[in-house]
Amino acid sequence: MWSSADVHLAVGHREPPFTLAQVDLDGGPRVLATIRPNGELPPGTRVEILGEALGDVVVGP
Amino acid sequence: MTPVITGVGTSGFGRFPTARIESLAHAAVIEALDDAGLSPADIDAAYIGSVFGPAGIANRVLAGVGLAGIPVYRIEAACASGTVALHEAQRAVRTGVHRRVIAIGVEQLSVVFDGPIVPEPTDPEGRSGLALPALYALQANRYLAEHNLEPSVLAHIAVKNKFAGSMNPRAHLGGAPPSFEQVMASRPIAGPLTLLQCCPMTDGAAAVIVADGATDTGVPILASSFVSGPAWEAGCDEPWSLRTVAAAASSVWEQSGLGPADIDVAEMHDAFTIGEILTTEALGLAEPGTAGRLAAEGVTALGGRLPINPSGGLLSRGHPLGATGLAQAAELVWQLRGASGNRQVPEARHALLETMGGGAAGVDGNACVVALLGAER
Numbered sequence: 001m002w003s004s005a006d007v008h009l010a011v012g013h014r015e016p017p018f019t020l021a022q023v024d025l026d027g028g029p030r031v032l033a034t035i036r037p038n039g040e041l042p043p044g045t046r047v048e049i050l051g052e053a054l055g056d057v058v059v060g061p
Numbered sequence: 062m063t064p065v066i067t068g069v070g071t072s073g074f075g076r077f078p079t080a081r082i083e084s085l086a087h088a089a090v091i092e093a094l095d096d097a098g099l100s101p102a103d104i105d106a107a108y109i110g111s112v113f114g115p116a117g118i119a120n121r122v123l124a125g126v127g128l129a130g131i132p133v134y135r136i137e138a139a140c141a142s143g144t145v146a147l148h149e150a151q152r153a154v155r156t157g158v159h160r161r162v163i164a165i166g167v168e169q170l171s172v173v174f175d176g177p178i179v180p181e182p183t184d185p186e187g188r189s190g191l192a193l194p195a196l197y198a199l200q201a202n203r204y205l206a207e208h209n210l211e212p213s214v215l216a217h218i219a220v221k222n223k224f225a226g227s228m229n230p231r232a233h234l235g236g237a238p239p240s241f242e243q244v245m246a247s248r249p250i251a252g253p254l255t256l257l258q259c260c261p262m263t264d265g266a267a268a269v270i271v272a273d274g275a276t277d278t279g280v281p282i283l284a285s286s287f288v289s290g291p292a293w294e295a296g297c298d299e300p301w302s303l304r305t306v307a308a309a310a311s312s313v314w315e316q317s318g319l320g321p322a323d324i325d326v327a328e329m330h331d332a333f334t335i336g337e338i339l340t341t342e343a344l345g346l347a348e349p350g351t352a353g354r355l356a357a358e359g360v361t362a363l364g365g366r367l368p369i370n371p372s373g374g375l376l377s378r379g380h381p382l383g384a385t386g387l388a389q390a391a392e393l394v395w396q397l398r399g400a401s402g403n404r405q406v407p408e409a410r411h412a413l414l415e416t417m418g419g420g421a422a423g424v425d426g427n428a429c430v431v432a433l434l435g436a437e438r
Contacts, residue, residue, distance in 0.1 A: 003206075005198035005252030009177060011190035020195055030294050032189045040252065043206045056189050 001045040001059075004035055013054075023047060023059055033057040064154040065279035066434065067161075068097025068270035069391035074233040074379040077264045078171040082114060085266040086122040086167040089384075093163065093268035094126075097276075101127035104270070105159040108149045109135050110142030110166040111383035113173045122165060132159075137383075139418030140330065142166060143267065144386025144430035148287045150271045151432075155282075160273045166384035167266040174262060185423070193419065194259055194333060198252025200300040201335035205253065207350075212253035214353030216244040218334035219258045219376055221362045226373020228363075228403050233263045233379030258334040263379030267387035269394075280394045283411075284316035285432040290425035302336075302417050302426045306343035309415070309431040314345075317433050321345040324367065325409040325435075326396050328389035330417040331374040340415055341369060344431070363404060371396065371404045386416040386430065393434050411435035 004021035007014075019035040033049075034056050035041065047059040070092025072085045094101065107128060109119040119135040122128075138145040143166030150164040170178075177194065180187035186196065205212060223238040239247075239257055247256040271282065288309040293301055314320050324346065331337035341352035346367060355361045361369040372378045372392035375385060393412035395401045412434045418427040 003199040003203035005195055005202055006249070007190060007192070007195045007198075007251045008249045009192055009194065009251065011177075011192045011195075012179065012182065012187070014190040018190065020189060020191055020199070022199055024296070030297075032185055032191060034189065040202065043203050054188075 001041050001043055001047050002030060003043050004040045006038065006040055021059060031057050033059045036060050062155055062157060062273055064151040064271045064273065064282045065275055066269055066282060066390065066394050067272045067276050067279045068093040068099065069268070069394045070096055071231055071267040071388050071391050072265045073231050074263050074265040074381060076171045077169070080264070082118060082167060082169040083122050083125050085169065085264060086165055087126050089266040089268040090126050090163065090165060093270050097270045099161065099270065104128055104131060104161050104163050106132040106153060106162045108146035108162065108164045109133065110146040110386065111135065111168060112137055112139060112142055113170065114167055114383065118167065122167065138428035140332065140380070140382050141386055141416040141418030141428040141430050142383040144414070144416035145287055145428055147269055147387060147390055147432065148285045148430050151282045151285050154271050154273050162271050163268055164271065164387055165266065165268045166387040168381035168383045169264045170262045170381065171264050177262070194251040194254055196301065196419065197333040197335050198254050200339060201254060202252050203300055204335060204339065210350065210353065213245060214357070215253055215258055215334040215338065216241055217353055217357040218331060218337045219244045221356045222331060222370045222374040222376040225363050225371050225404060226377020229373045229378055232373045232377050233261050234377045235373070254333055254335070260332045260375040260380040263381040265379065265381040265384050265388070267384045267391055269387050269390050278398055280397050280434050281437060283319070283433045283435060283437065284313040285430065286312035286316070287428065287430050289428055292423060293425035300339055302419060303339055303343045305426045305429045306340055306415060306417060306431070309429045310344045313431045313433050319411060319433060323411050324413045325411050326371060326393065326406040327367070327369045327413040328372060328392050329369060329415040331370055331376050332380055336417070337369065337374065340417065344413065344415060368406045371401065371406060389414050389416060397435055
């Protein structure tokens with residue numbers, strides 16, 4: 001987890017609150033992801049890819 | 062040939078949905094021409110920054126003030142559009158391509174968006190709902206964790222800039238400034254950023270005339286640098302935009318022979334409070350992790366050692382994207398002339414201008430311009 005932030009704005013089809021994260025994949029690129037369940041995680045937290053929703057990577061602790 | 066800013070002008074800043082966008086630009090252009098003591102026939106070329114302005118806006122603006130028929134270039138570089146226009150204008154004069162050039166920025170966001178700017182939906186950021194407040198919030202949370210700081214450190218930037226803006230009659234949010242407690246208690250937007258830590262959506266225009274000869278009130282552009290963001294990817298530990306700002310600043314120091322210690326006043330990109338903190342540090346004006354504290358202690362406030370954003374910044378003067386960089390330049394010209402009234406920074410000789418344009422997927426900002434104005438060393 002490079003960083004994460006709760007978003008309290010409606011953006012496109014997304015209703016607030018939702019949590020976005022920038023995640024450095026092991027040996028791979030930095031990707032934008034949604035955290036499930038909602039909630040910020042400290043930078044450096046290891047997360048796993050839980051799946052995909054609406055074309056987005058979904059991660060969780 | 063050192064280019065000299067000989068005239069500046071701006072419209073008022075606010076929400077003007079019933080105005081014609083051309084009329085906003087005309088107010089700025091007419092003031093700048095008058096300030097420079099020039100007529101439209103004296104201008105050789107125009108560079109116009111606008112992000113969401115309609116097609117043909119550049120030529121329509123020029124035609125309405127008697128400037129039609131000269132070479133005109135429209136520039137879109139997100140929030141840095143106006144500053145890139147200024148950079149190109151000074152480059153044209155510095156290299157002898159033109160003698161007198163006008164840079165114009167204009168935006169009318171109130172007729173384009175009902176709320177915040179919607180991210181480009183074909184970008185990964187847009188698809189995922191990463192509006193710009195959220196992009197900056199991610200950087201804020203990373204920064205706060207790296208430096209073991211509390212979110213309250215961000216709020217001091219808003220208090221400082223909104224106080225300065227309360228003394229700027231052209232500011233969008235120029236009313237009574239909020240207290241620290243009010244900034245902290247305003248509604249959450251993204252991560253640690255509250256509403257009063259986010260700039261307003263602003264309509265307005267600004268214009269700057271750059272010429273090849275000194276005048277009594279002219280302000281030399283000692284250096285200017287324009288950097289497009291490199292890829293921002295895994296393994297880069299620096300927050301988004303930091304490397305791009307630092308690269309542009311490094312070039313300006315090299316061009317001018319001056320350094321951060323020579324700067325008396327600065328206008329920089331504070332679309333969100335964390336933006337000013339990161340930029341202050343990337344420019345070398347503060348040690349990493351200290352810019353928020355410097356604001357809290359008054360060092361970067363009006364009356365402090367290095368006032369930053371004496372205009373009120375984007376947080377208070379407002380953020381009419383394409384016009385922002387030129388509004389920043391106008392403020393610094395007034396400061397260097399000693400014409401800023403109750404916002405005046407005493408004995409200002411060197412001023413630093415920075416604007417960051419952001420948003421494109423996967424890169425460390427679309428564009429950043431850093432320029433150094435003031436007396437020759």
